[in-house]
Amino acid sequence: MKLVKFENEEIPPIAFGTWSWGTGANGGDAVFGNHLTERELRPVFDAAMDAGFNLWDTAAVYGMNASEMILGSFIKERDDVLISTKFTPRMAGYNDNAVEEILDGSLNRLGVDHVDIYWIHSPEDVKRWTPKLIPLMKSGKIKHAGVSNHNLEEIKLASSILAEAGLKLSAVQNHYSLLYRSSEEAGIIDYCHENEIVFFSYMVLEQGALTDKYSAKNPLPSGTRRGEAFSANVLAKLEGLMKVMRKIGGKYNASTAQIATAWSIAKGTVPIIGVTKTSHIEAAIKAAKVSLTAQEIHDLETAAKETGVEVRGAWENPMH
Template sequence: MQEQDKKCNDNKEVMIGTWAWGPGYNGSRLIFGKSYDDSMLRDTFEKATKLGFLKWDTAAVYGMGSCEKLLGEFINGREDIFLSTKYFPDKKYKAGAFTKSFEESMERLRLKSADLFWLHAPKNIEKNLSEAVPLMRDGRIKSIGISNVSMEDIKTAEKFLEKNGLKLGAVQNHFSLLRNDQQPIIDYCNSKGIQYYAYMVLEQGALAGRYNAKNHFPTFSMRNLAFPKRKFKKIEGLLSMIRAIADKYGIDQSQVPILWVIAQGAIPIIGITKPVYAERLSAALKLTLADEEVSKLTAEAKKTGIRQQGSWEPQ
């Protein structure tokens, strides 16, 4: 396997996401409806790393480079940080675009190599991965991943990389209580030594307990369009069950959907913007949901009839 084993908190592996950090287009204000103070984000980074959260995820399209730049300032060359970032390809393959994006990401991040680098969408998989091959061979990309993919896409990537004496390191897809159709892919990845990362495990806050039909997302935000008031009404029963489980264990409600994802064999990517969120996550990871609780949450989520899908997702 490619190097992907730097320390993470407790025995449960998670990755910290930074989509909400950057102020640029496709960043904090447009997607989440709010901006975050750089000093608060620095404090968040410092608190999280002190708690043992050393795996960090970002992407070139998050804030159109602003998230990478900010994270690079915080990392400042630290060698204990496991860094994951991504290239979002155009529909039509353009020779050299993958390599150019990688180099620009490394410049913004102030790094020479990426522990994990992603093809952010399954477009021209073989052609784009052909540019990853020399970068992997010279050590600039330590592990390669593909995101927003089907089982067929995974096998295409595996076959191409194997021909070049390399291995697919990771898959990253949308997976949550409200997007629970990934188990076959999760099981396949785990059987093949491919790490499966789940993003939007809290559905951008819809499952976190701070929002509901009366107090929903900021009006002028993409997450409000993706999860309007009518959907919050459909998940009232699920939120109530999540709250009851959280109260039982003495943890924040936002942590229950994360523990559910871990129970399915996936590695959750969790966006945090305040030090207290890192503290809540650290406390929750000491716990494991009972099988009965996992089953009840799954059944209650299914009753909502909701299957969340991002506008960028191919399926």
């Protein structure tokens, strides 16, 4: 497995997301229609670690602590796990000490004394929240700082605030997929590459819409956020893209999900893939080995554009 350079260390080419782990507000049941417990998820965690995928992405807001608690139960007495979690500004209210307090809650649930990447989850007030990372980075509670759902101007502002304290912005995490290339079009991915910032892409599979598991005749779970975003009408528009993905997948003996993941790696990003089954780990192992040609990347992007589909999360601002 080809590792990715992350400042003075290396990380796997794919990170695993735990948004759908556990139930509760913003949790697996409400967003994905899942009801997953530790017993079901433990083999998934073990299979990932055995394969060398040791970077796990979570957030206090996922299931309101549930995701972090499940992950924390798996990493007890291990020192080979890299943890990425988040401060969500809307959880803070008027509390100026919210970043430290929410981080401490995360550390407690995860059972660790530091996190490898700590993200400011949304750009509500970059000038207010970014400086709060500085003492936590200097104390060692945060190893690397990242920002998520920020546009280019907001990323540059956060980076300059940290730079004034002699610190670096190490990572950006935005929605990025064949259907949603806003971060690329806005110059964010180029900026990251030029400044040695690792770009993490989430929703690469568009919450299942690019996995070929769903179609107009077999839609996503109703009553869920992803089911509403990708209705039967929207899924019908994706058929041309799915055809191209299947054709390219045939060459590599790979699924459409693996092709979508391989595409995001080929674009110089680290995809964050939600994992709920051991088969997802096997799929990631394969996706990391697929090396798409320039023509295949062009064909995928052309077919994606022709769908006319672009689904942005309710929490996301336009990138340009």
